[in-house]
Amino acid sequence: MSYKIAFGNISFKNNVQIQKPEKKDNPSPVVKNAQPLAKPPVSTLLAYVTYRADSKNAGEVGVKFFNTLSVEQMKKQYGELAQKTAAELAQRAGKPNQVLNWIEVLPQTQVKRLDEIYALADSLKQNGSKKLGIIGIGGSKHTIENLLSLTGNADKAVFLSAVDPDSIDDFVKKLGDPQKAAVLVASKSGTTLEPSVDFEAVRKALKDDFKNYVCITDKDESKSKLRQLANKNGYKCGIIHDECGGRFGAFDDHTLTALAYCGMSKDDMKKMLEASLKAQKQFLSGDITTNKALQRAVFNAHSVLNGKQNQYDYYFSGRFEGTALWNTQMKKESHKSLYKVSGDLTGPAFLHNSTEADLDEGNDSSFFTFNTIKNAGGEKYKAYNALINGSLKAYSERHPVALVELKDLSPSSIGEFVELKHFEAMYTGMMLRALKSKDAQTEFKHPDVLPEVVQPHVGIYKKEVEKILKSTP
Structure with a gap:
């Protein structure tokens, strides 16, 4: 348009x-x-x-x-x-390749999937876990932090995005008893460096027989190394939906599963998603x-x-x-x-x-x-x-x-x-x-x-990091 x-x-x-x-009798001096x-x-x-x-x-x-x-x-x-401007956004919403499926499509989908999401969250509690470990970076992390904080549940989760050994060790310690740990890892492709490094390190720390992971990633195994790993090892999985974008994925599976685990009721989650849909209609006016x-x-x-x-x-x-x-x-x-x-x-x-x-x-x-x-x-x-x-x-x-x-x-x-x-x-x-x-x-x-x-410039630093990793013995 x-x-x-x-x-x-x-x-x-x-x-x-x-x-x-504008001509004014008493313009602002500042x-x-x-x-x-x-x-x-x-x-x-x-x-x-x-x-x-x-x-x-x-x-x-x-x-x-x-x-x-x-x-x-x-x-x-x-x-x-x-x-x-509003008309431009409205006519693009829901169309392929616009990265705008967070408008209407995602919240509508999630309202219908609440039972599935709560079953996934409940599965993480079967070993008696009390605190959720979350591995992710960028929108996969900040969307969860935002909603856990607003709902008063920030103390029920611990996050890992740093790749230094001290941060990884601290994360594992905060999980508590390894037999009662619960870990959610979020990555659309499963190839993002930081969560990939962190997940590998945490898996080593918790040993091979630990299985209480939920991997939130692309639904298509051919597009996600994380889903390939999960399927191979019997880890549970959720979905990061297509064309939602990390920072706009506030109501995708990684966030909703974390909210469900940390205490948000199913009725309250439904109210939040319905309010989202109502607000979206108002904001497209x-x-x-x-x-x-x-x-x-x-x-x-x-x-x-x-x-x-x-x-x-x-x-x-x-x-x-x-x-x-x-x-x-x-x-x-x-x-x-x-x-x-x-x-x-x-x-x-x-x-x-x-x-x-x-x-x-x-x-x-x-x-x-x-x-x-x-x-x-x-x-x-x-x-x-x-x-x-x-x-x-x-x-x-x-x-x-x-x-x-x-x-x-x-x-x-x-x-x-x-x-x-x-x-x-x-x-x-x-x-x-x-x-x-x-x-x-x-x-x-x-x-x-x-x-x-979109965020094309993020790839610039990633390429340089990959070059160094490949050249380092």
Whole structure:
């Protein structure tokens, strides 16, 4: 699909679109060309955080914006592009060779396979195991970390992705009694260096008679050395589905099996998958006034086009520890060098290691997203809410800030939150490439496969490592 980009008050200079300054009586002294913050109607921090609720936020996750465009301004300046971008993604979803089967196809498939997934997880417990060892790297690891963390089950698993002997030894020790160990290894092809080395080392440590492994890999034995190994040795197997992509495979077998093992009920998993499907339908809409993923993408793209090259996601809860790892990969692999992903940090620790630089008067190139969890307030949440709202006030007086707030940590909220991150990543990359393209004033056409779902440059380091391994006696 090709289309012209001509809308709002975007001009073009040296193939990059620059936001034309709007005439204002009182322009912001800090963030140029962005909407100045409205003064809160009452002098309370809580009123400050709830004041700019100009996004129509029906659902489990709310989005608000500060010191940037309002949603109405987003619609005026980027609405046409947003609509076309959503349509582009929708018409590709479900088609062969698009790496987009995580849209509708995967969650629909998994809802039907819940009994199979729980049987696989239960099989790992038959020897009395209490902690799950997980071998994987990249999306095969971070998707699990994200959902175990959000569901409060992070302490029920131990991960291995490093290949140094000390890390491998520590992993085996954390498994506990070798007779009661349980290990899940995830690799689509079974040839990725790190999990291959780790699995071989763990198998040697646990001895040949240990069989309590689950190998999550390609369903086709001819395409997976891991499945060949599993079939030869009688290990149980699950599936990494085709055309889902590691970081977008949040609801593939490796993650769902880990969640099932670590305590998520089948009913809750079904609710999470159903919420995912519901959110996907909402996020495929071309209406930017209701599509929160499009709003988040416009916030990101508009910030970058106005000179904000350093992007940060900050998380106000330990439950987001895994999210920070997963979302960093999501942005870096999806957006390449479109802007600088400066870091995803879990708070309030970042307030003591980053704020000095963030709020320095010379810092005019950053934009932020605060990720939080809604609560009932009161004495119990007094410090938590003060940290969120005080930080929001301080940061948004200097920088563009978006606030993403989960209604709670229910399966439905988690399902929608995951999809918000998925679709935000897709739309941000698609919009920025369109806006920065030399063809932006004529006919812009996305490539055959969207760059947001592939990572060709990862192979560069792999080739060099393979050369060294082959040349080393």
